[in-house]
Amino acid sequence: MPQLDPAVFIPQIFWLFVIFAALYFFIAYSAAPKIADVLKKRQNVISDDLAIAERVQAQAEQARIVFEKSQSDARDAAAAKVLSKREELKAQVEADYQKLSAELSANAQNAQKEIDAAKDKALGEVRDVASDVCAQIITKVSGLNIDQKQVSKMVAGKTSSILKGNS
Amino acid sequence: MAGPLAQFEVHTIVPLQVAGYDISFTNSALYMGVTLITIMFFMIGGMRKVALVPGRWQSSVEMCYEFIAKMLGDTTGSEGRKYFPFIFSLFMFILAANLIGMVPWLHTFTFTSHIAVTFAMAFFVFMGVTIIGFITHGFKFLMFFVPHGAPWYLLIILIPIEIISYLSRPISLSVRLFANMVAGHTMLKVFGGFVVSLGALAGVMAAGSILPFAFIVALTGLELLVACLQAYVFAILTCLYLNDALHMH
Numbered sequence: 478m479p480q481l482d483p484a485v486f487i488p489q490i491f492w493l494f495v496i497f498a499a500l501y502f503f504i505a506y507s508a509a510p511k512i513a514d515v516l517k518k519r520q521n522v523i524s525d526d527l528a529i530a531e532r533v534q535a536q537a538e539q540a541r542i543v544f545e546k547s548q549s550d551a552r553d554a555a556a557a558k559v560l561s562k563r564e565e566l567k568a569q570v571e572a573d574y575q576k577l578s579a580e581l582s583a584n585a586q587n588a589q590k591e592i593d594a595a596k597d598k599a600l601g602e603v604r605d606v607a608s609d610v611c612a613q614i615i616t617k618v619s620g621l622n623i624d625q626k627q628v629s630k631m632v633a634g635k636t637s638s639i640l641k642g643n644s
Numbered sequence: 645m646a647g648p649l650a651q652f653e654v655h656t657i658v659p660l661q662v663a664g665y666d667i668s669f670t671n672s673a674l675y676m677g678v679t680l681i682t683i684m685f686f687m688i689g690g691m692r693k694v695a696l697v698p699g700r701w702q703s704s705v706e707m708c709y710e711f712i713a714k715m716l717g718d719t720t721g722s723e724g725r726k727y728f729p730f731i732f733s734l735f736m737f738i739l740a741a742n743l744i745g746m747v748p749w750l751h752t753f754t755f756t757s758h759i760a761v762t763f764a765m766a767f768f769v770f771m772g773v774t775i776i777g778f779i780t781h782g783f784k785f786l787m788f789f790v791p792h793g794a795p796w797y798l799l800i801i802l803i804p805i806e807i808i809s810y811l812s813r814p815i816s817l818s819v820r821l822f823a824n825m826v827a828g829h830t831m832l833k834v835f836g837g838f839v840v841s842l843g844a845l846a847g848v849m850a851a852g853s854i855l856p857f858a859f860i861v862a863l864t865g866l867e868l869l870v871a872c873l874q875a876y877v878f879a880i881l882t883c884l885y886l887n888d889a890l891h892m893h
Contacts, residue, residue: 478649480826485654486760488666492673493761496680500737503680505729508687512709515694515702522696 608632648833652757652826672761675753679740686740708736712879719883723890730772731886734765735879742825742871746864756874757825759818766818769882777889788892817881824874828867835860 479485608629615623658669690705698706712732716724738756745754755761777785789806790799835856842853 478826479653480758480760480822482654484666485670485672485758488656488660488668488670489654489672489755489758489760490764491665491667492669492676493755493764496673496676497733497737497765500680500683501729501733503684504687504733504736508684508691508705509709509729509732511691511694512687512706515691515698516706516710519696 604629604633648830648837651751651753651829651833654758671753672755672758675741675744675755679737679744679755682740682744683736708732715880716883719880720887720890724883724886727886731879731882734769734882735875738765738821738878739872739875742875743868745825745829746868746871748864754825754829756821757829759822762818762822763814765878766814766821769817769885770814773882773885773889776886777892780890781892785889785892788888813885817878821874821878824870828863828870832860832863832867835863 608625608631611632612623612625612628615621615628654670654672656668656670657674660667660669687705690701693702695702709732712735713728716728716731720727741754741756745752745756777788781787789803789810791802791806794802838856839853839860842856843850845852
């Protein structure tokens with residue numbers, strides 16, 4: 478085996494030492510720091526981006542909460558407005574109804590009064606006519622000169638009892 | 645035709661002698677240089693235009709980095725972080741060396757198939773880890789060899805076993821990588837030799853070379869896996885030894 482020839486030991490070990498030292502210094506002072514730097518920069522960018530994303534997400538969440546709150550506030554306000562308007566209208570309708578019904582009942586009472594007055598008047602006239610007719614009939618039939626006042630008194634008593642029985 | 649072990653031969657390219665020691669620039673050293681340049685090309689190329697969203701090349705470089713960073717973090721915690729460049733260099737060096745050694749046709753040289761190289765790396769790791777252990781814990785690091793909760797009469801047996809197992813770490817670490825690479829490359833070469841010698845036969849017999857050729861294809865896939873796996877094993881064992889030195893038990 479050529480590997481076991483002691484003559485090849487020293488030159489190989491010498492050059493191994495020289496070249497490996499060169500490689501070590503190249504890696505330790507040039508390559509490795511450069512790679513580490515790139516990796517660190519990338520890590521920073523990623524974590525920065527993640528932080529920004531987190532912040533923006535929090536803002537969006539905040540905006541969503543504000544929006545939802547304003548939406549529900551508006552809904553509540555609208556409902557309250559509708560309710561108060563309804564109450565108002567109800568009260569107004571009620572008031573109008575009261576007023577109108579009072580007016581109507583007043584009118585009805587007046588009309589009743591007028592009717593009553595007209596009725597009384599008509600009854601009075603009927604009484605007069607009846608007593609006239611009675612007097613005429615008595616005069617014609619009996620030939621007696623009867624006192625007008627007495628006849629009308631009698632008729633009035635009779636009619637009022639008839640009217641009482643009728644009504 | 646060259647034998648299956650000829651691929652492991654070291655040839656001097658530029659002879660050099662310093663203070664009586666032979667430090668000739670060999671094909672082994674050449675491929676160490678090729679490995680270094682490949683890693684530098686891979687890393688500089690991947691990071692030449694760094695993008696927030698990485699492209700394929702940059703992504704590959706970052707994947708290697710994060711793979712080793714995660715492995716080191718998982719095994720040693722935050723104390724091991726300052727040894728990251730070393731572990732990363734070690735992993736990339738072995739990985740690139742193993743993969744370059746898998747390139748066919750070019751007679752590439754796999755220096756991780758040399759016990760001198762793997763043992764030098766393993767011994768360096770072993771010494772480094774031991775020194776870190778003594779620096780971190782002082783002489784209390786010797787308590788590492790005393791298992792917790794064992795009765796005193798067992799310690800007479802257990803302490804030597806612990807010491808031997810600790811001292812054998814550089815051997816197991818280096819031999820594992822070395823043996824895997826040698827075995828794989830030798831197998832490829834042997835079956836490659838079968839393809840050639842069967843193909844040289846007359847007529848229909850030459851078709852028989854299909855079989856070892858198909859085997860080589862499958863074996864190449866396996867060897868690519870082994871190349872990556874052994875780099876990973878070397879790196880993770882280094883991390884585990886480092887963890888022992890930093891945290892003892």
